[in-house]
Amino acid sequence: MKHVDEFRDPSRARSLLDQIRRQTTRRWVIMEVCGGQTHGLLRHGIDLALEDTIELIHGPGCPVCVTDEAKIDRAVRLSMTPGILLASFGDMLRVPGTSLSLAAARAEGASVREFYSPTDAVTYAAENPDQHVVFFAVGFETTAPATSLAVLQAKKRGLRNFSLLVSHVRVQPAMELIMASEANRVEGFLAAGHVCCVTGFAPYEDFAGRWGVPVVVTGFEPVDLLLGIAECVDRLEHQKSGVANCFGRSVALEGNRNAQSVVDDVYEVCESRWRGLGVLCEGGFRLREEYREFDAEFRFPEQSGKASEASGKAVTPVIFSTCRAGEVLSGRIQPCACGEFGSGCTPEHPLGAPMVSSEGACAAWFRYRLRSIGS
């Protein structure tokens, strides 16, 4: 299959592995920012193959993991409100807020439906005028253009029964926070390829210069990931910071101008609370004033309080202080360093969001590493 097979070519991957091993003089610490990259690295065993050569740290780029609990609670409450259908990406259904997940709410009778695309939810709203469709707009700059487009389509079609519950996040403020942290160990970044498809990589020039770190735009297939790591290692070995693009088949310097323009039209940058990390300055998007009618939080302001109150059940949240998800999300520890990993915390009984989400670092470790051969 074109654009896939050549980037999974075993011989090319092996020669890149050799190149990286040859060139490395010390065990550099490199963070892959995106959850998709984390899964790619673990799925193909690249982190194992390079275990003695470099340390790969998993970044906070799993949109499901970092979605604020309060937003999930709000989504759950909306889904339990008669007349409202809560539309969401499938990934988001399993992660609980402070009490229920959307999947659990659905089992209690809430209206929750998964959609593959936000614009499908617009079509559904047009075909079902008796329901108000709230789309749970989560994700990084990657998904923001699609949710922007949904709002623009809904507006054009004059729909009054469609709105967004916005919880979009921006990747660069998280990278800033990682570098600013006193505990930071990251020496180079593999920037998230899909985010850069939209934003381009020009915005990283200033970041890389200020912090003196290499930032390499990287894709998701094994050869993509190895090209990114090789470039990052090369720059670290030669004490070169700056930005390089190793995902040229998808990413241009300026990014996708059309996508940027629809996002800019609909959203403005705002402060944002990230699960496990706290409040990030300029960390998210919110709908602009002129699109307020499509803002579910504006349309349904009465829906406040805990999700458990809406369900009429007294759910006492049991918080596990032994969960070290925040440290995993910020790249301070690997999932296996957490005492609960794999025993007290599994995908069926997760203690933290990175174990619930399919893109989370803990879930990736459970899936591909816990029972690795020979370990």
Next chain:
Amino acid sequence: MNSFEWSAQCPIPMAGTAGQVLLAHGEGARLSRRLIRDTITSRFRDSGSSSEFGDAAIRSLRDARIAVTTDSYTVSPLFFPGGDIGSLSIYGTVNDLVVAGAEPRWLTFSLMIEEGLPLTLLEAILESAAEAARRCSVEIIAGDTKVVPKGCVDQLFINTAGVGELVSPVPPGPAFLRPGDSIVVSGDIGRHGIAMLNARGILQTELPVKSDSGSVQSMMHAVRQCSENAVRCVRDATRGGVSAVLHEWSEDGRVTISLEENWIPVRREVRGACEILGLDPLYIANEGTIVIAVDSASAKAVVDLLRQVPGCEGATVIGKVCEAGSCPVTIRRAMGIDLPLDEPSGAPLPRIC
């Protein structure tokens, strides 16, 4: 600039999902198996029910040995490329009997109909079921019809139960898996699941993928031509896909099963759809594809016999049985490294980005 250190906490509460049946419990993966083992069958043990988890139960009745199975069918939409709920409800139950080593004889056929279902739709589904029964040479000998108020079922549910007569040699089952045995599939995988996603409009393209829904009788007939005692076990890889079958075999046979990713037959269109949606074809349902564990000396013979069956040109070996290791199923990915093949908890959900 954020001037503080992280709060570095994100524990989630444990309330919420315990004590409820979730959709994930019905998706054929880990949660399904636990529900069946721990909640359902554990309660029927006293009545002599089997603790084995094949596709059909086998009992002796005077001189005859028979296989019994039952299955309920809920699909949306009712008609999809390559099939419909009517023919599916016949093929599914027939196939469960066939892979258990039986010649299917009699089926029961029960309908749960939502009020308001157009009669023409029902008639078309019944015609399709009748045609499928003729093709499989099975008799529908009993049935039931219930009509329930709107909203109680989604259009139409069908339950079929089947009885078949065992034909020797009967594949002995996963307890007889031995290290070195080969794992064979009868053709390319993942077509039914992707055809269903396509029929639901999720892919928004006219993908030329039809469900593999059909009888596996001729495949099993081919497998039976192979030398005596070579075949260990056979399953049809329905809900949960090939992965679910192999995880069950691994557990029941106390072995590890190792797959070669490059050997697994997947059509281009199916693979493309899986790439787009972030799904693995190994987890996707089939409705007319079987997995066979066979003595490695007979693997080539089984593959050659299968390839003569129309529609099974893609039959091939995809892996082998190994001594029990630390994980039930492993897969050698493109880089040549053996990695665990996880068993999903519930339905594989498409990723956000």
